[in-house]
Amino acid sequence: MTRANKTINLGFAKQQFCAGSHICQIFSNDDERQDILLKFLLSGLQSGERNACFSEFLVATALEEFLDNYGISYDEVYASGALTLSGTRSIYFQGGRFDPDRMLALVRNFYQDSMNGGFSAARIIGEMTPEVEHLPGGERLLEYESKISLFLEEHPVTAVCQYGARIFSGATIMDVLKVHPLMMVRGAVVRNPFFIAPEEFLSHCKH
Amino acid sequence: MLRNKPDSEVLGRILLLQSTLHVMPTEEKIGDFICKGVSDIAGVSVATLCLEGIIVSRWPQDAKDIPELSQYYTVPEEHRQTISASVNSYPLGNSASIHAIPLSTTKHNYGSLLLQVESAEEFALYHPYLENTANLVALVIENRRQEADQRQFNIELERQVQEQTIHLAKANDALRDNEERVRLLLDSTAEAIYGLDLKGNCTFCNFACLRLLGFERPDQLLGKNMHVITHHTRSDGTPYPKKDCQIYEAFQRGKGTHVDDEIFWRADGSSFAAEYWSYPIVREDKIVGSVVTLLDITNRKLAEEELNNHRTHLEELVKARTNEIESANQALQESEERYRRIFEDSPISLWEEDFSAFKIYVDQLRAEGISDFRSYFETHPDAVIKAAALIKIVDINRATIDLYRVDNKSQFLGNLNQVFTESSHKAFREEIIAIAEGETTFEIESTNQTLAGDEIHISLKLSTAPGYEKTLSKVLVSINDITKLKKTEAEMYNAKVLAEGANRTKSIFLANMSHELRTPLNAVLGFSELMARDPQVSQKQSENLKIIKRSGEHLLALINDVLDMSKIEAGRTELELESIDLHLLLQDLGDMFRLRTNDKKLGFNLQLRHGLPRYVSIDAGKLRQVLINLLGNAVKFTEAGKVILRANANNLFDGNWQLRIEVEDTGVGIPAEKIEDIFKPFTQTGHLLANQQGTGLGLAISSQFIQLMGGTISVESMPNKGSVFHFEIPAKVADASEVVQPLEKTRQRIVGLATDEPEWRILIVEDEANNRLLLGQMLASVGFNIRYAANGEEAIHQFQDWHPQLIWMDMRMPVMDGYEATRCIRTLPNGEQTKILALTANAFKEQEKQILAAGCDAVLHKPYNEALIFKTMGEQLGLHYIYEGKDESPSQNSLPKLGIEDLQGLHDAWLMQFLRNAYMGDIETMLSLTKTLPATESETKVKLDHCINNFQFQHLIKTLEEKIGPTEKN
Incomplete structure (x- = not known):
């Protein structure tokens, strides 16, 4: 598999982006986070993509009402497998640890299942919680994000990572910027000049 | 090479920093973010954010303090330009330029962004952009502070509003409480109460008043003339x-009245006898009305009448009862005489005792808080002595005189100390405990002594005479002489102990004999197995070897039977x-016996009924042995038909x-007269089996094993039709994860050690x-290095000289046995790390415990057989072997995929709930649901968990829908 040339609509930006884009959102409050999340899932569902959302704070009824406004039946998209909701902790911290390799395998399965299931593309939006910094394997968070950038070149799942400015330190936010090629700035998605290419970043990781 | 214009990449980073600043919620986070962001761009090596003269953040965090920089932590309020200077950079000592960029807004100067720059030329290109960034930092900080002030102001405002609200609410509550209290007081009173004004009109009334007078609502009375x-x-x-009404006295003359001989009228026109009180209501020294309390005394009036009638009737009864008591006294006297005659003439020793003083004593103890009389009397011997003094023997009969030779x-009464010897004290203590605890009958065996000095065993029965249960003044005691019975019992017990001792001696002898037989048999079986592996053995020799092996195994089976029985x-x-x-x-047993039934052209059926639990906790060795025995017999004694x-x-x-397990055959059957003996040792069923081999111990051992497992075995049989042996045993369901994989899983023959194994030294x-x-x-045939020792002493020398990683240790040896040698090796350097595996021909379990205790x-x-030897070594040393026909050790089976057949045993309601959560991808709920599955479904649980953990929701949903169809999601 190689990166598809397919362009997609993210739902919250005016531009079109390539499938497999890896975007970081630094949010200051819950409204900002939820706004991006709902728009992202809506545009994915409207374009026949398979969607996964990993969040501790998404209320299913809120999503149901939101989709209903656009004529999309929440029940139907669940039944068809087009939408999967899971808690951040149950996905990222299974067994009380953060395991990047398990996560990569999970995203790979998700992508392959989506393609086998006849979906036009696949997208994931996930919000990270600060407890990752205290769990076994948490020190590999940046390595994971960098590997995801590399991974998405071969398995073009469009991914949005949400980090709260209130719950992570300023220094951590700056680190996170270095492993995301694209980021959201005041409602627009821009190329991230702080981004370090995975090959270079991962070579430093090993040392 | 130095640029002469700004790099767009660096400018991009500065712009991104500026754009992202607004989401940072605190000054500390702003500091961390901006310092780390600028520290590796534009020639900046260290960035420090100072607010009001204090360092809020610095990057790199471990950058050294430069003392002369402290003067730039505070920038004068009026300063709006960057202050640049040159300082010595520590620890290198080279010169570096520093730039203190003010954090200014139009209102205030908040501090400085202090940048330590290694390349002043490069910095100069970006200086304006960084100044702009510093202004933005100042603006965001100003906003955050204004927001914080606003929040604080709002909090204070809310607090004041809350305080006022609480104050007001409290005042309202107090008023409402007071009114409610008065209302509650009136309505909770059973008496009817109403108020009157000076015209006699009702001003208030309570519920009891409405109820008593037959009205439904207060407005039916309020304002009306009562x-x-x-x-x-x-x-x-x-x-x-009205003018005669006593109630009016209260407000017309200001005095209270009390009347109990008038009637009142209800709404429905009926009347009732009433008692009432009327008192004036005085406000500011003026009578404004009265309050009336009213009671219905109809029942009281009736009761007074009834009481008079009853008194007359009682007087008549007293006369009648006096006559009856006189008659009863006469009958009692006659009854007492009859009792005396029976008491005296009884052939059993009878005593009449008086426990009344003891009863008073017990009541006193109870009043003092003592309720556990057993503990009390067992720990207070003085209390027992006191009790003995309080119990009086009132009378004894003639049989007692004869029994005690007086x-x-x-x-008799004068020599009680001689009768009640020390051995009877415990029985006496039990007796008084029973009485103290309220028992009315009590039985115990004890010993007494006759006045002639003979010890007698007695059975004592004590019962409180009917009618004396409260006072305990008459308690009857009967004494049975059981001396002869006790003597017979003792003789029988001694005989039994002797017999059991002899039996144990015999068994130990048999066990030792078995040991002596098993040791050479080990060599016979082992060498025949080894020789069979030799490719140079001819076909004839191979057949002879098989005969030797079969004969050896048969001999071993016989010895094992004898050993088991012993x-x-x-x-x-x-x-x-x-x-x-x-x-x-x-299934393994089925496979084993299907081969044997095929040889005899018999049918074989294995029937596992639906619901048979898969994983159980049980003595598998004994169960297997019992089934092998029953199935072996079934095949042996069946010539046609099936098993x-x-x-x-x-x-x-x-x-x-x-x-419940059954073994059925269509064989020769067992004659009815032999059925009873079939499970006894050394029994075979007679002429039909005369030509069969065996010790005759198999069924006896099976029966004993089943009993040991808590079950029963029995047989139903008809000669020439067949037999059904069946047994029932209890078993607990086990978890799949606890199940030990049987040896058969790796039954391929081992031909060598894996190529990556190191050199293993085995002693x-x-x-x-x-x-x-x-x-x-x-061991040598698969590649182990071997050395030998003939006793424990040699073993210790070899261990010190050669340092083997594993030792096979025989336990019974001359010079020094395996126990002593093992203990000694464990104390030597590296002795703890060496694996020591014991070999013994003794099969008793306690022996095994001693061996393990030795180390x-x-x-x-x-x-032993070679498979077991290699398996044990593999477990102890973590070995990998090469198996016959394979290059590597067998790999673990991969987990089979979840299929619809795995869901057969699960309830539809559970499946629907699980499916709903699968639709929603709710991993946590699905995992918690699989935890509720019973242990019998542990294999299904493993497969479901595997699907969940691997995100195989589509497969899960598809399989579940195949089983129950699509379901509602909520």
């Missing part, structure tokens, strides 16, 4: 004018529970099952030369 409505007519039917009652008789057989796959065990192995189970409660310690050689050849890591019994 005398006109309820008090208008006297009991004799004449009108009752001349008369006085002599262990059972010596009481040294123990239950060894383990978690097993019951289905697998039964059936059938297993069923009943769920008793909470994971506890009763297994064999064995006094018997043949067995030593046998084990050595077996061995595992125990193997002779005769």
Whole structure:
């Protein structure tokens, strides 16, 4: 598999982006986070993509009402497998640890299942919680994000990572910027000049 | 090479920093973010954010302090330009430029962004952009502070509003509480209460008043004249004018009145006898009305009448009862005389005792808080002595005089100390405890002594005479002489102990004999196995070897039977529970016996009934031995037809099952007269079996094993039709994860060690030369390095000289045995790390415990087979072998995929709930649901968990929908 040339609509930006884009959102409050999340899932569902959302704070009824406004039946998209909701902790911290390799395998399965299931593309939006910094394997968070950038070149799942400015330190936010090629700035998605290419970043990781 | 214009990439980073600043919620986070962001761009090596002269953040965090920089932590309020200077950069000592960029807004200067710059030329290109960034930082900080002030102001405002609200609410509550209290007081009173104004009109009334007078709502009375409505007519039917009404006295004359001989009238026109009180209501020294309390005294009036009638009736009764008591006294006297005659003439020793003083004593103890009389009397001997003094023997009969060899009652009562010897004290204490605890009858065996000095065993029965239960002043005691009975019992017990001792001696002798037989047999079987592996052995020799091996195995089976029986008789057989796959065990046995039935052209059926639990905790070794024995007999005694192995189970409660297993054949059957003896040792069923081999111990051992497992075995049979042996045993359901994989899983023959295994040094310690050689050849054939020792002393020398990683240790040897050698090796350097595996021909369990206590890591019994030897070594050393026909050790089976058949045992309601959560991808709920599955579904649980953990929701949903169809999502 190689990166598809397919362009997609993210739902919250005016531009079109390539499938497999890896975007970081630094949010200051819950409204900002939820706004991006709902728009992202809506545009994915409207374009026949398979969607996964990993969040501790998404209320299913809120999503149901939101989709209903656009004529999309929440029940139907669940039944068809087009939408999967899971808690951040149950996905990222299974067994009380953060395991990047398990996560990569999970995203790979998700992508392959989506393609086998006849979906036009696949997208994931996930919000990270600060407890990752205290769990076994948490020190590999940046390595994971960098590997995801590399991974998405071969398995073009469009991914949005949400980090709260209130719950992570300023220094951590700056680190996170270095492993995301694209980021959201005041409602627009821009190329991230702080981004370090995975090959270079991962070579430093090993040392 | 230095640029002469700004790099767009660096400018991009600065712009991104500026754009992202607004989401940072605190000054500390702003500082961390901006310092780290600028520290590796534009020639900046260290960035420090200072607010009001204090460092809020610095990056890199471990950058050294430069003392002369502290003057730039505070920038003067009026300063709006960057201050640049040159300082010595520590620790290198080279010169670096520093730039303190003010954090200014139009209102205030908040501090400085202090940048330590290694390349002043590069910095100069970006200086304006960084100044702009610093201004933005100042603006965001100003905003955050204004927001914080606003929040604080709002909090203070809210606090004040809350305080006022609480104050107001409290005042309202107090007023409402007061009114409610008055209302509650009135309505909770059973008496009817109402108020009157000066005209006699009702001003208030309570619920009791409405109820008593037959009205539904207060407005039916309020404002109405109460005398006109309820008090208008006297009991004799004449009108009752207002002017005569006693109630009016209260507000007309200001004095209280109390009346109890008038009537009041209800709304429905009925009347009732009433008692009332009327008191004036005075406000500011003026009478404004009265309050009336009213009671219905109809019942009281009736009761007074009834009481008078009753008194008359009682007086008549007293006369009648006096006559009856006189008659009864006469009958009692006659009854007492009859009792005396029976008491005196009884052939059993009878005593009449008086416990009344003891009863008073017990009541006193109870009043002092003593309720556990057993503990009390057992720990207070003085209380027992006091009790003995309080209990009086009132009378004894003639049989007592005869039993205790006395001349008369006085002599008996005068020599009680001799009768009640020390051995009877415990029985006496039990007796008084029973009485103190309120028992009315009590029985115990004890010993007494006659006045002639003979000890007698007695059975004492004590019962309180009817009618004396409260005072305990008459308690009857009967004494049975059981001396002869006790003597007979003692003789029988001694005989039994002697017999059991003899039996144990015999069993131990048999066990030792078995040991002596098993040791050489180990060599016979082992060498025949080794020789069979030799490719140079001819076909004829191979057949001869098979005969030797079969004969050896038969001999071993006979010895094992004798040994098992001797262990059972010596009481040294123990239950060894383990978690097993019951289905697998039964299927393996089925496979084994299907070959044997095929040889005899017989049919074989294995029937596992629906619901038979798969994983159970049970003594698998004994169960297997019993089934091999029953199936072996079934095949042996059946010439035509078939053999059936059938297993069923009943769920008793909470994971506890009763297994029922049957072995049915169509063989020769058992004659009815032999059925009873079939499970006795050394019994075979007569002429039909005369040509069969065996010790005749198999069924006896099976029966004993089943009993040990808590079950029963029985047989139904018809000669020439066949037999059905069946047994039932309890079993607990086990978890799949606890099940030990049986040896058969790796039954391929081992031909060598894996290529990546290191050199393994194995020491064999064995006094018997043949067995030593046998084990050595077996191990050497797969690539182990071998050395030998003939006793414990040699073993210690070899250990010190050669440092083997593993030692096979025979336990019974001359010079120094295996126990002592093991203990000694464990104390030597590296002795703790060496694996020591014991070999013993002794099969008793307690022996195994002693061996492990001496320091061995595992125990193997002779005769052993090579598979067990290699498996044990593999477990102890973590070895990988090469198997016959394969290059590597067998790999683990991968987990089979979840299929619809895995869901057959699950309830539809559970499946629907699970499916709904699968639709929603709710991993946590799905995992918590699989935890609720019973242990019988543990394999299904593993597969479901695998699907969940691997995100295979589509497969899960598809399989579940195939089973129950699509379901609602909520």
